[in-house]
Amino acid sequence: MNQHEPLYYLRDDAYFEPLLHKWYVWPYLLPPVTAAMNLTGRNLRLMKSFVANAQLHIAASQNRGLAGGDFVNCSADQIDDVRRLIEELEQDNRDYFDLRQGVTALNALLETQTGMSMEQLYGQVPDVLRGYVELVYDMNHHASFRLIEGLLYAGPLYKRAGQSVSFGLLSRVDQRPFVLSSPRLPDGNHLHADVRLDDPWLDRVFALRTVPASQATLDALFAQQRLTGGLDYQSLFTTTPPSRVHAAPRDGVRVTYVGHAGLLVETADVAVLVDPVIASRDGKHDDAIVSYSELPAFIDYVCITHTHMDHTCIETLLQLRHKIGTVLVPKNSGGNLVDPSIKLMLQALGLPVRELEDMERIACAGGHILAVPFLGEHADLNIRSKTAWYFELHGRRIFAGADAASLDERLYQRIHAITGDLDMLFIGMECVGAPMSWLYGALFTKPVPRAVNESRRFNGSDFVLASRLVDIFRPRHVGIYALGMEWWFRYFMGVDYDDDARQIVESDQLLRFCGERDVPAERLAAKRVWNLEPKS
Numbered sequence: 001m002n003q004h005e006p007l008y009y010l011r012d013d014a015y016f017e018p019l020l021h022k023w024y025v026w027p028y029l030l031p032p033v034t035a036a037m038n039l040t041g042r043n044l045r046l047m048k049s050f051v052a053n054a055q056l057h058i059a060a061s062q063n064r065g066l067a068g069g070d071f072v073n074c075s076a077d078q079i080d081d082v083r084r085l086i087e088e089l090e091q092d093n094r095d096y097f098d099l100r101q102g103v104t105a106l107n108a109l110l111e112t113q114t115g116m117s118m119e120q121l122y123g124q125v126p127d128v129l130r131g132y133v134e135l136v137y138d139m140n141h142h143a144s145f146r147l148i149e150g151l152l153y154a155g156p157l158y159k160r161a162g163q164s165v166s167f168g169l170l171s172r173v174d175q176r177p178f179v180l181s182s183p184r185l186p187d188g189n190h191l192h193a194d195v196r197l198d199d200p201w202l203d204r205v206f207a208l209r210t211v212p213a214s215q216a217t218l219d220a221l222f223a224q225q226r227l228t229g230g231l232d233y234q235s236l237f238t239t240t241p242p243s244r245v246h247a248a249p250r251d252g253v254r255v256t257y258v259g260h261a262g263l264l265v266e267t268a269d270v271a272v273l274v275d276p277v278i279a280s281r282d283g284k285h286d287d288a289i290v291s292y293s294e295l296p297a298f299i300d301y302v303c304i305t306h307t308h309m310d311h312t313c314i315e316t317l318l319q320l321r322h323k324i325g326t327v328l329v330p331k332n333s334g335g336n337l338v339d340p341s342i343k344l345m346l347q348a349l350g351l352p353v354r355e356l357e358d359m360e361r362i363a364c365a366g367g368h369i370l371a372v373p374f375l376g377e378h379a380d381l382n383i384r385s386k387t388a389w390y391f392e393l394h395g396r397r398i399f400a401g402a403d404a405a406s407l408d409e410r411l412y413q414r415i416h417a418i419t420g421d422l423d424m425l426f427i428g429m430e431c432v433g434a435p436m437s438w439l440y441g442a443l444f445t446k447p448v449p450r451a452v453n454e455s456r457r458f459n460g461s462d463f464v465l466a467s468r469l470v471d472i473f474r475p476r477h478v479g480i481y482a483l484g485m486e487w488w489f490r491y492f493m494g495v496d497y498d499d500d501a502r503q504i505v506e507s508d509q510l511l512r513f514c515g516e517r518d519v520p521a522e523r524l525a526a527k528r529v530w531n532l533e534p535k536s
Helices: 032-050 052-060 076-092 094-111 117-126 148-156 201-206 215-223 316-321 342-347 409-419 438-443 450-455 463-473 487-493 502-516
Strands: 008-010 012-020 135-138 143-147 163-169 190-195 252-259 262-266 271-274 299-303 324-331 351-356 359-366 367-372 388-393 396-400 426-429 477-479 521-523 528-532
Touching: 012 316, 032 052, 032 076, 032 094, 032 148, 032 438, 052 076, 076 094, 094 143, 201 215, 201 316, 201 528, 252 396, 262 396, 271 342, 299 316, 316 324, 324 342, 324 367, 342 351, 388 409, 409 463, 426 463, 463 502, 477 502, 502 521
Parallel strands: 271 299, 299 324, 324 351, 396 426, 426 477, 477 521
Antiparallel strands: 012 163, 135 143, 163 190, 252 262, 252 528, 262 271, 359 367, 367 388, 388 396
């Protein structure tokens, strides 16, 4: 290589989206059955509504107060593109519709069971599900079924051929459309590539954020893929090195809030990233954003708390895959439709994964990591895949509670007997979450009664529940996070609080509560760093 030849980095403001049938991939759009349920039960409805009433959707997309609503954020000249997506789904993916009908029919069949043996029912299981389910009772003799997820990923219902990726530049768009309601189309501001999500090609692209390459290397890299859209791949790159880079701590423990529920916990010997949703820099708020170039060259562990898309962010995990040692995820009960295995979905994406039981710990340099039981925030559904994380490094004790709620304080009293008092407690206070159907509606095969839907929400801690944790763990510092307050994450959070919002009122109460006890506390909404000296 000519030493004077220019070298190119992936730009700071370049962003990436993983896609399935041109829809943003979130954790319930990757597993085969939940993908089918969402595509046929939610996405198809939205696309048909857009084609029939495009101007209503366009008007709604221009109203910032409706962020996160059920409207398609596409332009009028994309109506034909959306119509083609509908045709592709209905004509080329009939098995998705068969799956939905199969789940509906199987649920109806199981409702008739009275506790007697179900061995004779296997022949009545809809053909699309035959060989993929086990019929089971709970201890109260209520019939249900267990999906054999590993077999589903190995079969034709896991559609790698439907996967692709999209690249864009924040400097060319006003804002990214909300991820659950708008398909991603190869327009003039985006570059699409027909790349499977487990393809190592993506690792080579994302390594270019910090390790540059020549023009010839870029040309050869992108020549491998079928590209569509009006954004030239060369536009994604610059000869200017990233403005901010990582420097490891020399001693003690450094904790960095990286946005939403994300934490980077580091020592000189180990780097742990919790629930990463990493933002691309927009050039306007660079001091507030922790972006990819500021992360360690190697991340020993990524710890995931639960399956919701603002904690299991596939967009981010794929961009970090080339530098991750192990992803630690909560134990899954296996085969529950509303609780797909995080381990299996991340393995399908080429990530190295280890599943941990409640209170299972692993040793790491300078201490250990502990998986902690997690109550709340899941609408009372039987979802096993959730854990908080406790880190003990160089004598410092840090608890990342995510959206956990102290519904039973005895649980946390028992945990405190093991961990002792904390140096840092991080807790989410999204105390008025969306109703159950907002996330899980497409997975139900019968209408959910309105009163039930409104009662069972994705609620995290309010003041009372959060203050219990402060009283129990007696932390030296409290961070309130996971509120979706960073405006650059609005494309997946869909929230915008005013000063009277209950989340703000309740978290203000906790700040005052901590202040009265001389415990430093803050509501986090941008980059924040704490340096903790080692403790013997």
